[in-house]
Amino acid sequence: MIESAQAATIVLNGEPHELAGATSALDLVAEVTGRELREDGTPADGGRLGIAVAVNGEVIRRGGWSGFVLTDGHTVDIVTAVQGG
């Protein structure tokens, strides 16, 4: 059985989320934020992204997003700064 050929379902920010095909953390961040990203996770427009990613409760460093392939059952949190404190 070829796992990668199947659609994977992850939990993204608390909600079920279908992945169309092989998806890296980088692909997902780009999709969710609508920003074009470089391979190292920085925005192509040169600005700051202000986003962090945790998978199953562990932080995935920005530089590792492109090499981190999401698979069925992963719990992914994409967080940013909001008003508070």
Place this chain on the structure above:
Amino acid sequence: MTWTIDGTDLSSRLVMGTGGASSLSILEDALQASGTELTTVAMRRFDAESRDSVFTMLQRLGIRILPNTAGCYTARDAVLTAQLAREALETNWVKLEVIADEDTLLPDPIELFAAAEELVLDGFTVFAYTNDDPALAKRLEDAGVAAVMPAGAPIGSGLGILNPHNIETIVSRAHVPIILDAGVGTASDAALAMELGCTAVLLASAVTRAHDAQAMARAMALAVESGYLAAGAGRIPKRPLALASSTFDGLVAAR
């Protein structure tokens, strides 16, 4: 006179929070009126509708960002939130906040201390929001936090400084900056914090929920500066009875 955290000099002794403002533009006006150089944000799941964010605004204003762990009940969640903040905002500064329950929002000392130890080991510059407990404040300092931030009163209560004696005790024994955090309701509360010897004051609701946030922000900036000057000026001792400021010599008396 500047104060220093982690090798960074700050001129303003007013640290602002960003919670409670009804709009980003009101918040922006208030932050500018406050003259703050350091301002807290919370970390939450990304929401496409909030793309025009407080992060963008603070960068534009040139205000340094202090992420917090607001809303965390356990050391585990607070540590993860701090690590996410470090990654997202590219700073190792964190306001550590671990609350016990949502009615008081008071810090849970056990979880707070555990998280402080872990974050210090992980290289964070920790600003520890804590109870006004001199013993716990000392333990946090010994654990290596960069600043201890005792609550004057519960967050958002506006009750002022309920135990000035404890704040004074914490200050008198500290070798790290003490920042009065939470409970400030109006300008005199902020001035009192500084008169008690605090290095700085952190507040949000008192400004963001004031009828005129911009005016209150300016009032707080002046109060903090005023209290700081008064603290260094050497106040007169309190006396039980009057001490005349006019001489009695040469007094005219009617027959």
